[in-house]
Amino acid sequence: MSLLTPQTERQATEQIVGPEDAIELVGLLAEYESVDAVMKAAGKVRKAGFTRWDVHSPFPIHGIDHVMGIRPTVLPWLVLGGGLSGLIGGLVLQWFCNAYDYPVLISGKPFWSLPANIPVIFECTVLLSALTAVFGMFALNGLPQLYNPLFKSERFLRVTDDRFFIVIDASDRRFDEAETTRLLQDSGAVAIERVED
Amino acid sequence: MTAIPATFELDNTYDDPRRRAPLVTGGLDFHGITQEVAKVAERPTTLAWKISFMCALSFLGILGLCLLYLFTTGPGVWGNNQPVGWGFPIVNFVFWVGIGHAGTLISAILFLFRQNWRTGINRFAEAMTIFAVICAAMFPGIHVGRPWLAYWLAPVPNQMSYWPQFRSPLLWDVFAVGTYGTVSLLFWYTGLVPDIATFRDRSKSKVKQFLYGIFSLGWNGSARHWHRFERAYLLLAALATPLVLSVHSVVSFDFATSQIPGWHTTIFPPYFVAGAIYGGFAMVLVLAVPARQFFGLKDIITMRHIENMCKVMLGTGIIVGYAYMTEFWTAWYSTNTFEKFTFYNRVFGPYMVGWIIMTFCNVVAPQILWSKKMRTNLWVVMIVAILANVGMWFERFEIIITSLTRDFVPTSWYAFKPTSIDLLMLAGSFGLFFTLFLLFCRFLPVVAIAEVKTVLPEAHPHTHGEGTHGDERKADYRPDHPVFGE
Numbered sequence: 001m002s003l004l005t006p007q008t009e010r011q012a013t014e015q016i017v018g019p020e021d022a023i024e025l026v027g028l029l030a031e032y033e034s035v036d037a038v039m040k041a042a043g044k045v046r047k048a049g050f051t052r053w054d055v056h057s058p059f060p061i062h063g064i065d066h067v068m069g070i071r072p073t074v075l076p077w078l079v080l081g082g083g084l085s086g087l088i089g090g091l092v093l094q095w096f097c098n099a100y101d102y103p104v105l106i107s108g109k110p111f112w113s114l115p116a117n118i119p120v121i122f123e124c125t126v127l128l129s130a131l132t133a134v135f136g137m138f139a140l141n142g143l144p145q146l147y148n149p150l151f152k153s154e155r156f157l158r159v160t161d162d163r164f165f166i167v168i169d170a171s172d173r174r175f176d177e178a179e180t181t182r183l184l185q186d187s188g189a190v191a192i193e194r195v196e197d
Numbered sequence: 198m199t200a201i202p203a204t205f206e207l208d209n210t211y212d213d214p215r216r217r218a219p220l221v222t223g224g225l226d227f228h229g230i231t232q233e234v235a236k237v238a239e240r241p242t243t244l245a246w247k248i249s250f251m252c253a254l255s256f257l258g259i260l261g262l263c264l265l266y267l268f269t270t271g272p273g274v275w276g277n278n279q280p281v282g283w284g285f286p287i288v289n290f291v292f293w294v295g296i297g298h299a300g301t302l303i304s305a306i307l308f309l310f311r312q313n314w315r316t317g318i319n320r321f322a323e324a325m326t327i328f329a330v331i332c333a334a335m336f337p338g339i340h341v342g343r344p345w346l347a348y349w350l351a352p353v354p355n356q357m358s359y360w361p362q363f364r365s366p367l368l369w370d371v372f373a374v375g376t377y378g379t380v381s382l383l384f385w386y387t388g389l390v391p392d393i394a395t396f397r398d399r400s401k402s403k404v405k406q407f408l409y410g411i412f413s414l415g416w417n418g419s420a421r422h423w424h425r426f427e428r429a430y431l432l433l434a435a436l437a438t439p440l441v442l443s444v445h446s447v448v449s450f451d452f453a454t455s456q457i458p459g460w461h462t463t464i465f466p467p468y469f470v471a472g473a474i475y476g477g478f479a480m481v482l483v484l485a486v487p488a489r490q491f492f493g494l495k496d497i498i499t500m501r502h503i504e505n506m507c508k509v510m511l512g513t514g515i516i517v518g519y520a521y522m523t524e525f526w527t528a529w530y531s532t533n534t535f536e537k538f539t540f541y542n543r544v545f546g547p548y549m550v551g552w553i554i555m556t557f558c559n560v561v562a563p564q565i566l567w568s569k570k571m572r573t574n575l576w577v578v579m580i581v582a583i584l585a586n587v588g589m590w591f592e593r594f595e596i597i598i599t600s601l602t603r604d605f606v607p608t609s610w611y612a613f614k615p616t617s618i619d620l621l622m623l624a625g626s627f628g629l630f631f632t633l634f635l636l637f638c639r640f641l642p643v644v645a646i647a648e649v650k651t652v653l654p655e656a657h658p659h660t661h662g663e664g665t666h667g668d669e670r671k672a673d674y675r676p677d678h679p680v681f682g683e
Contacts, residue, residue, distance in 0.1 A: 039658045042420075058227060058395070059647040060423035063658055073425045079432050097352055097360030109364050119369040119447055123376040126440050130380045130433055134387050137429035138414065141422045143390075145415035159418045160395040162227035 026197045030166045030189035038164035041187035042067045052169035056159045082132025083125050090124030149197035209501045220652045222496045234644045237492045250635045256628020263622045272342045276615040281601040285619040286340035291593040293333035299477025300326025301381050305437035316648040317498045322481045323385040328633040330378040332626045366450040373447035390416050392642040445469040459539040459600035468520035475513035479585035486579050507572040514563035543599045551591045558588025
């Protein structure tokens with residue numbers, strides 16, 4: 001199996017132009033054909049002690065978190081915080097506007113009464129929670145991400161279609177090109193590619 | 198995998214619990230699903246799409262001209278009068294908000310109930326919701342008479358240093374519809390990101406790669422990303438569930454907290470919500486049946502999906518019929534003269550035709566869906582769904598107009614007659630809705646590709662990998678923070 005694609009050979013010639021454009025290996029990309037295969041391989045990679053690695057798939061694979069040892073995300077706590085801010089914000093907003101800053105007597109209604117304020121408090125709570133859930137999720141995922149060396153790989157295009165990948169980062173302490181390649185080969189990968197940047 | 202010919206239509210509508218009905222037919226695998234959905238957007242623009250788009254655009258143009266006429270002349274161009282101050286704009290508002298309920302119901306409530314069949318229809322139902330909310334939000338915005346002062350609805354400091362009145366249900370409505378629109382948009386977009394990434398990776402042209410690339414935010418299908426994505430999706434579903442139920446409840450408060458006979462009833466919130474789900478599902482069917490036919494999505498939006506939606510329509514239709522009966526019962530039982538007269542007037546008064554249409558479309562017509570043969574006949578389904586939409590529009594017309602034209606004292610009675618501008622604006626709002634919907638069908642994934650893949654049997658692992666109980670510290674790695682190298 002040749003690890004050098006025509007693209008990387010071209011980049012290798014460009015390297016002569018300037019040393020600051022040096023191409024370095026950032027990881028190894030292994031392709032799998034099925035959910036079962038990638039699950040098994042993920043178990044092997046984890047057992048080998050890697051910490052800087054990831055599985056890429058076209059849809060969420062159930063049970064992969066467990067196999068990879070992904071810890072529960074902090075997101076629900078952020079959402080709780082967002083929700084509480086919305087709740088308090090909605091309450092304070094209504095109190096400030098109608099009971100404190102400019103009270104207006106309408107139909108003899110009290111300036112400050114909780115029952116009339118419940119709908120708006122509820123909506124503010126849901127709104128801020130939902131905003132936190134979505135933007136918090138993207139922020140924790142580091143998205144939007146404008147550049148990713150993985151996208152240089154033609155093979156990797158199928159990650160949003162029907163293929164499964166394992167990427168092991170070269171900065172992992174246990175990373176050794178030859179040995180890691182062998183590990184991925186043994187794990188049932190149908191193809192292995194060098195990811196360079 | 199593809200031993201079954203593509204033309205073979207598998208019957209997956211059986212109710213035998215011992216055999217799990219496939220939610221995707223035609224022997225599609227992961228790639229097949231991608232292909233099936235992507236081809237809708239990738240193939241050259243069809244003549245049918247162009248013709249439909251031109252029609253929709255013409256109606257949108259009519260709406261634009263009506264708005265111009267309205268803004269330059271004033272709300273007198275409508276049939277609104279004293280005492281019918283609400284008229285068509287509010288009828289249309291309630292109608293469109295109601296339509297907008299099905300999308301988030303499908304994405305949120307059916308998600309929490311683990312109704313996996315939702316994956317085939319949730320994407321365009323959510324899109325439908327957003328477009329319906331846009332149509333809905335327009336009407337109160339222009340109904341205020343001076344739309345350039347619509348910002349008075351928001352709690353922002355203004356030249357009068359006066360604040361909105363939070364004890365008014367009309368302001369609750371601003372918050373309810375605003376929140377609902379925002380959350381529906383977030384829900385829709387979050388689900389879209391992985392599918393836009395699919396389109397990005399399939400695009401050949403630079404422009405498409407760039408645009409899909411921007412909107413997919415650099416999504417790369419990382420398991421660590423999916424983990425947070427799924428968590429966020431679950432949280433959104435849990436948040437949107439009470440939200441869906443609250444929106445039409447709050448809309449009904451606009452009526453229920455007033456003292457007008459026919460409005461001042463406690464049954465309004467559940468009655469409005471049931472009606473909204475009924476009308477919303479009807480609109481999903483009106484869009485889904487032609488979509489699966491013209492876009493060739495029969496293997497993803499299967500007969501089982503259509504049948505399930507018919508069952509939801511039947512169920513909520515019965516609740517709506519029950520609510521109608523309860524209203525009459527309560528009016529009689531209350532012995533309140535005005536309440537009794539309002540309901541007598543609704544049936545035998547000047548708007549009798551509207552009441553007959555409403556009752557026929559919402560109570561009588563859906564009963565045909567008891568029969569499985571009818572539920573699986575697309576023509577019948579389509580006709581019942583269109584009738585349901587007509588019926589739901591007339592329901593709002595009846596509630597708003599009959600109660601306002603004749604309230605307590607006959608000296609304050611006055612008939613309401615819509616003008617041609619009223620009717621053209623209603624037609625124009627459909628133009629806005631269908632223009633947005635057709636653009637969505639042309640450029641975005643109409644089916645949630647990633648989600649449909651998860652309901653295939655081969656998406657579920659049969660063997661668990663090794664190292665399940667390894668060192669927990671290994672999970673600290675976040676490949677996104679920073680990116681490889683550097």
